[in-house]
Amino acid sequence: MIGRIFKSLVICVVLGCAAYFAYTKYWESQEQTLEQTAMNRSGRVEKADIIQKVSVAGHVYSARMTEVRAPFEGYVQKVFVHIGDKVQKGDPLISIVETLNLVGQDVYPVRAPFAGTVTQVIATAGQNVSKERDSNTSGVLLRVDDLTKMFVNADVPELDYVHIQIGYQALVKAPAILNRPYHATVVERALAPNTQNGYSRDKVEYSIKLEVTDHDKQLRPGMSVISDIVVAERKDVLSLLLDFVERDNEDCYVTKMNGEKVKIKVGIQDDMRVEILEGLKEGDLIKQIDFLNTSSSPGN
Numbered sequence: 001m002i003g004r005i006f007k008s009l010v011i012c013v014v015l016g017c018a019a020y021f022a023y024t025k026y027w028e029s030q031e032q033t034l035e036q037t038a039m040n041r042s043g044r045v046e047k048a049d050i051i052q053k054v055s056v057a058g059h060v061y062s063a064r065m066t067e068v069r070a071p072f073e074g075y076v077q078k079v080f081v082h083i084g085d086k087v088q089k090g091d092p093l094i095s096i097v098e099t100l101n102l103v104g105q106d107v108y109p110v111r112a113p114f115a116g117t118v119t120q121v122i123a124t125a126g127q128n129v130s131k132e133r134d135s136n137t138s139g140v141l142l143r144v145d146d147l148t149k150m151f152v153n154a155d156v157p158e159l160d161y162v163h164i165q166i167g168y169q170a171l172v173k174a175p176a177i178l179n180r181p182y183h184a185t186v187v188e189r190a191l192a193p194n195t196q197n198g199y200s201r202d203k204v205e206y207s208i209k210l211e212v213t214d215h216d217k218q219l220r221p222g223m224s225v226i227s228d229i230v231v232a233e234r235k236d237v238l239s240l241l242l243d244f245v246e247r248d249n250e251d252c253y254v255t256k257m258n259g260e261k262v263k264i265k266v267g268i269q270d271d272m273r274v275e276i277l278e279g280l281k282e283g284d285l286i287k288q289i290d291f292l293n294t295s296s297s298p299g300n
Helices: 002-040
Strands: 043-044 046-069 072-080 093-099 116-122 140-157 169-173 182-189 204-214 224-241 246-248 252-257 262-271 273-279 285-286
Touching: 046 116, 046 204, 046 262, 046 273, 093 140, 140 224, 169 204, 224 262, 252 285
Parallel strands: none
Antiparallel strands: 043 285, 046 140, 046 224, 072 093, 116 140, 140 204, 169 182, 169 224, 182 204, 224 273, 246 252, 252 262, 262 273
């Protein structure tokens, strides 16, 4: 009888210890989870490189281009070139005659105005051509481009235009070419805005020109591109993720992990981080903005 009671007490003690151990471990794990959650919602002030860019859409064009059209109404007698041919200045491109039936008429072929590459041939021998354009055709018979240099033309909103200067570097990406970006340099920026029509009076844009410095045969005239222009760069500076910076009009704030709200001074920013000029030190932990309970916006 005594042995049975003793065994029951031992079982109760063991079960109690096991329950206490499980209870302790549970709350330890809960505390660790809460601590980890708090850490995940915190941002650390740390040093990083920040590159501020302006992204603009544009199109590629060649150094020089000529489109050959009919000088008068008549017929294509002969096309001397094919797409991809290299031509020199003065080489014959196409000849136009008034009629295909007149024997012995003088023929003066249209010649290349500069050395380049034939990029389009639309005309065919015997085709009737007209000097006047109509709704069905642009009147272009063939085209020659000087592909030794390639440029990008882009229209930039005034708020971004003021940050762009001649000589700034850019990375050019064409949606049609997925395997590589191209490097470019800003070589021209308009001093007056683009002409506006009556429907876009509030949209002020300026044209800029970039020269592609490492173009290849994949990059063709007319391709649409996105140019990321570097307008500011800081190396190894104090920074913080944008999601941790609150902006109230012209002032910026952060909230430390102890709940203290601190006014800070910021510098340039990229897509993820903002430069910290004043108010914080390296290693400070900052609370993430609660976007559901605040009307402030991240640093932008």
